Amino acid sequence: MKNSTTKKNNQYRFATQAIRTQAERTQHKEHAVPLFLTSSFMFDDAEDARATFAGEKPDRNIYSRFDNPNAQELTDKLCLLEGMEDGHVMASGMAAVFASLAPFLKQGDHLISSRSVFGNTHRIITEILPSWGVEYTYVDIHKPAEWEAAIRPNTKMIYTETPSNPALDFVDLEWLGKLGKKHNILTNVDNCFATPYLQQPAKYGIDLVVHSATKFIDGQGRVLGGAVLGRKELISKVFSFSKRTGPAISPFNAWVLSKSLETLAVRMERHCENALAVAKYLEDHPAVEWVKYPHLPSHPQYQLAKKMLLLGGGIVTFQIKGGLDAGRVFLDSLNMFSITANLGDTRSIATHPASTTHSKLSEAQRQEVGITAGLIRLSIGLEHIDDIIADLEQAL
Numbered sequence: 001m002k003n004s005t006t007k008k009n010n011q012y013r014f015a016t017q018a019i020r021t022q023a024e025r026t027q028h029k030e031h032a033v034p035l036f037l038t039s040s041f042m043f044d045d046a047e048d049a050r051a052t053f054a055g056e057k058p059d060r061n062i063y064s065r066f067d068n069p070n071a072q073e074l075t076d077k078l079c080l081l082e083g084m085e086d087g088h089v090m091a092s093g094m095a096a097v098f099a100s101l102a103p104f105l106k107q108g109d110h111l112i113s114s115r116s117v118f119g120n121t122h123r124i125i126t127e128i129l130p131s132w133g134v135e136y137t138y139v140d141i142h143k144p145a146e147w148e149a150a151i152r153p154n155t156k157m158i159y160t161e162t163p164s165n166p167a168l169d170f171v172d173l174e175w176l177g178k179l180g181k182k183h184n185i186l187t188n189v190d191n192c193f194a195t196p197y198l199q200q201p202a203k204y205g206i207d208l209v210v211h212s213a214t215k216f217i218d219g220q221g222r223v224l225g226g227a228v229l230g231r232k233e234l235i236s237k238v239f240s241f242s243k244r245t246g247p248a249i250s251p252f253n254a255w256v257l258s259k260s261l262e263t264l265a266v267r268m269e270r271h272c273e274n275a276l277a278v279a280k281y282l283e284d285h286p287a288v289e290w291v292k293y294p295h296l297p298s299h300p301q302y303q304l305a306k307k308m309l310l311l312g313g314g315i316v317t318f319q320i321k322g323g324l325d326a327g328r329v330f331l332d333s334l335n336m337f338s339i340t341a342n343l344g345d346t347r348s349i350a351t352h353p354a355s356t357t358h359s360k361l362s363e364a365q366r367q368e369v370g371i372t373a374g375l376i377r378l379s380i381g382l383e384h385i386d387d388i389i390a391d392l393e394q395a396l
C-alpha cells in the first residue's frame with residue numbers, strides 16, 4: 001500500500017473517525033468526497049513518470065488496479081477503526097480472504113483453521129490451497145487444546161472466523177493472539193460478523209483481519225467489497241499480490257463503502273438492539289426449540305461473547321420445532337422478511353443454511369459446524385422492531 005494522501009484523524013472517537021477521515025479536497029472544495037472514476041493518473045513529465053515508477057514518490061497514484069483515492073480513503077478509515085497500521089481494500093470479501101492467505105503460504109507450508117468458516121473460504125482451504133501443496137488441519141472452535149496440538153514445524157498461519165457463520169461460536173482472541181506469538185505463527189481473523197464497531201482483533205495482537213465489506217460495512221445490500229488489514233510489512237505482501245493478480249475494488253464501490261462507514265456505529269447499535277429483542281422474543285416462543293444469540297445468557301459461550309463483542313451483533317439463529325419441514329413452512333409464511341443469501345442489510349433476512357449457503361457440505365460436515373436441518377439464520381435489519389416481531393409472530 002502506498003502512503004496515503006487521506007486526512008486521518010487519530011485523535012477522534014470511532015463514530016467521528018468514520019465520518020471525518022476523508023480524501024483531500026480538489027480545488028472545488030466539495031463537501032462530500034468526489035468519486036475518482038479514473039483508471040490511471042497523469043505524470044507531469046517523463047522524469048516524474050520515471051521517479052514515480054521507481055518508488056521515489058510513494059504518495060503518487062499510478063493506476064487504479066494498484067490504488068485510487070477512493071480506495072485509499074476506505075482503507076484509511078478501516079485501519080483507524082480496526083486499530084491496524086495498514087490495509088488494502090479489494091473487489092469482494094472472497095478476494096480479501098484469498099489475498100490474506102496466498103501471499104503467506106507456499107508449497108509445503110501448513111495452515112490451521114477453525115472448521116466452521118464461510119463456505120467459499122472452506123473451498124479455498126480444502127481444494128485450492130492443497131492443489132498448490134499447502135496442507136491444512138481443521139480444528140474445533142470449542143477445543144483450544146486441539147489448536148495447539150495441531151501446530152507443526154511448517155505451520156505458517158492460524159485462520160479463524162469469530163463469531164462463526166451461522167453457528168455464532170466464539171474463539172477467545174486474547175488466547176489466540178498469545179498462541180500465535182508463542183509459536184511465531186501468523187493469526188488471521190475474518191471479522192465480518194462483528195465489524196470493527198463490536199470487535200477489534202488488533203487489540204489482542206491478531207496479525208491480520210479480513211472483511212467482507214459487502215455485509216454490515218455496506219449495510220444496505222448494494223455493493224461488494226473486501227479488506228485485509230495488518231502491519232505494514234504484511235500488507236505490503238498483500239498489496240503486491242493484489243496489484244499483480246488484479247482483484248482491485250472499483251472506485252465507485254470504494255466510494256459507496258466509505259460513505260457507508262459514516263453510519264456504521266449508528267446502524268450497528270440499532271441492528272444489535274433489534275436482534276436482542278428478537279432473540280428474547282423467540283426464546284419465550286412455544287414453537288421454538290432453542291435460540292442462539294451472543295448476548296443472551298443462554299448462549300453456551302455467553303461470558304466469552306460478552307468479553308469479545310461490545311454488543312451482541314445483528315444475527316440470531318434458532319431451531320424451529322418440527323425440523324426441516326417446519327422451517328420451510330416458516331420461511332414461506334414470512335411476509336416482510338426477505339429470503340436471500342445476504343446478511344447485514346437494512347432489511348431483515350431469513351436464511352435456511354442447510355439447503356442454501358452450506359448445501360455443498362455433507363450432512364456430517366454440517367453437524368460438525370453446528371448446522372442442523374431446522375436451523376434458521378435471521379439477519380435482523382433496521383425496520384421498526386414491532387413490525388419485525390409481528391412478521392415472526394404470524395409466521396410462527
Ligand SMILES: *Cc1c(COP(=O)(O)O)cnc(C)c1O
Nearest residue numbers: 092093094118165192212214225
Ligand atoms: C460473505 C462473507 C464472505 C465473502 O464475502 P463476499 O463479499 O461475498 O465475497 C467472507 N466471510 C464471511 C464471514 C462472510 O459472511
